[in-house]
Amino acid sequence: MPTPGPRDPSRVARQAQMRDQNLGVALRGIVDAVQPPSRAQLAASEGLARATVSGLVDHLIEARLVRELDPTQTQRAGRPAVPLAPAQGTVGGVGMEINVDYLGVRAIDLAGDVLAEHVELDDLRGADAGTVLDRLAALVAPVIDGLCGRGVRVAGTVLALPGLVDRVTGPLRVAPNLGWRDVDVVAALSAHPALGAFPPRVANEANLAARAEAHARRGSPSFAYVSGEVGIGGAIVLDGEIFPGRHGWSGEVGHIVVDAFRGPHASDGSLEALAGQDAMLRAAGLPSTARLDALLDALDAGDERAASAVAQAARALGVALANVANVVDVGEVVLGGTFGQLYDHVHDEVAARLDELVIFAPWSPLEVSRACAGQYPAMTGGALAALSTVLTDPAEWLRTQTA
Amino acid sequence: MPTPGPRDPSRVARQAQMRDQNLGVALRGIVDAVQPPSRAQLAASEGLARATVSGLVDHLIEARLVRELDPTQTQRAGRPAVPLAPAQGTVGGVGMEINVDYLGVRAIDLAGDVLAEHVELDDLRGADAGTVLDRLAALVAPVIDGLCGRGVRVAGTVLALPGLVDRVTGPLRVAPNLGWRDVDVVAALSAHPALGAFPPRVANEANLAARAEAHARRGSPSFAYVSGEVGIGGAIVLDGEIFPGRHGWSGEVGHIVVDAFRGPHASDGSLEALAGQDAMLRAAGLPSTARLDALLDALDAGDERAASAVAQAARALGVALANVANVVDVGEVVLGGTFGQLYDHVHDEVAARLDELVIFAPWSPLEVSRACAGQYPAMTGGALAALSTVLTDPAEWLRTQTA
């Protein structure tokens, strides 16, 4: 037998890696901090020597990833600390999204500030993939040019799509609600000049929205996220990290079957079939062309059919989320998208089903909350995902920049 | 605001840690290898310098975790390699299990050889927890004494229970099929003299069985494991590692609801209610006191009711596993316990439901296979879990030994 070759060189510890890793620790310590920490605080909180942190921080400042704030005039004795904060407008992550009703871009820097944003509302159901991607490119190109012109280094671009995306090889497998199937999104976008230099990573809309949600909540929360747009997507977040699965296909809560014996096809009992936007509108007796607003209006008006439609959907949602909790042991459920808007009408039923069905509920009650990541969270999540390449290994990223 | 204190000192890289980590890399490289590797092969496969590996291996040999085999007489030119293998009988992990029909112990060394084993068959449904734990202690004590007497260092003890166990604090929360609830298992066992020195870790039976299964398959597989005993347990394995969840409560596939509208309680549609051993026996028209063998006999005899009972159960099982696959993106399903015995009767239906319902099936077909970890896999998994403390950080474990 021949030598099997390097198997997993990432696990071994080299000394060069040590430096790189600690550079990342320091940067994340500064970016994730609630209040700008000083070098000394950073050293204490990370367990490194002050001298070490000083060296790392110098490196980060020189790379324009971190900046020093004005010394705080505290009332204590001793030399005042120099607070450290993420640099503003020096590195930008670009998040893009194509969804059923809109497409757009959002660029965010390390400080979390939005550097640029454009959204176009339009019904893209069944639209030609090539055409839509061209439109997106036309929207994104000036943003990227603007960033570069202002001296912002682009960390990367990430595109959110409402479908199944292979995180390893890139192509979109299927986006049912757009009517797309097996589209090589990366190649199509990379063909455009401004985007060619920053070939996009593509990811599922719900996973990226969940990332934005985790970021908005700070403190490495764990939760199951449900993103009801036209379809129902979802994601699992553990300790603040998206749980991607092997291919990035995890968290597909819309395809959870909660009523296996409903129709001839077991998929007739899936969450999306029972609680998708179309299903709810139909059950409420509203035309399929209606929007969610119509359903909300009907609910506010006290419409019985609307109430029962939402109640049925909430029951299915609660059961599906209980299944998720039983499988991955998450303690919190976050409702986003459609279900965020319907939050007040579904919360109690979802919470009741979780209490009833999740086996560990008596010892660790589940919490249900509403998404708080703002509008178009997947765009934010995409920008954050782009920035995460800088945050996870700043040294490596800096090497790619100079090269 | 005061200093927040050390937050996550595990992420930072110190130089001492580097050594410790590489010691673990080397040890795992030797233990997990298909064929005993030489120092040079190890260096090549892990990406370390030969000199470094030599030093690490010397350390491991001195600690009696690794041994040198006789040089292989290969037909090639050059100095013959010295193959390295895990030491035999120098360190033992002790796995224990209490289940509905039996209780037992199994001790395994780093080489994977069974050093000792005792199983007592008995119906423990509703048995008093204290009494059963005393019986287990009486079974385990001579095993541990025997190991110590033979110079085997006990790496730890792990108890498998068919219920919900808090992996952080230890106590058993609930074991429905034993009729136990909120039992402080660790305290009860630690009270015994021989076990006092090795306070057990407690874990879910299915999770440990899945660990044994992952070990038996080698090569870091990813799969969902189903352990049908009297209840239905399960576990998620990713890259050869058990996915524990926050509390160790993940993989509870038995509580997945696949038929939410079946009865007044949504839990009436859970997998365990539809495909548990009792449910299958009842549906097959067999007395509830019957064993699985009776069902298998009826199937072999061509009994229609038995066939339809198993078919119904298989459908529920397939749907539940499809739900798991959609949520955590695993590509393989392993049937153990009851479902391993029923494998031939359920395989096709389970595979069909997975193909139909798992959204990524068209691009990454799911495989269904039968467990191959042998009898009482949870005992093996417990022993392996105990040994894993040595494997993950041998340096740290050696420090605890000398201290």
Added chain:
DNA sequence: CCGGTTTAGTTTGCCGGATGAATTTATCCC
């Protein structure tokens, strides 16, 4: 039998990077 070749393992000097102690800097307080 002997020197050349090949591969395994060890020795050695080197280097990067973390570390702790000492030093400098900058503030508050009396």
Added chain:
DNA sequence: GGGATAAATTCATCCGGCAAACTAAACCGG
């Protein structure tokens, strides 16, 4: 203005991985 106090930097040290040189143990061809 002179301690007291805390932040940041400097410096000598140490640890551990690394590359290259070296030794060991086999095969081979004459």
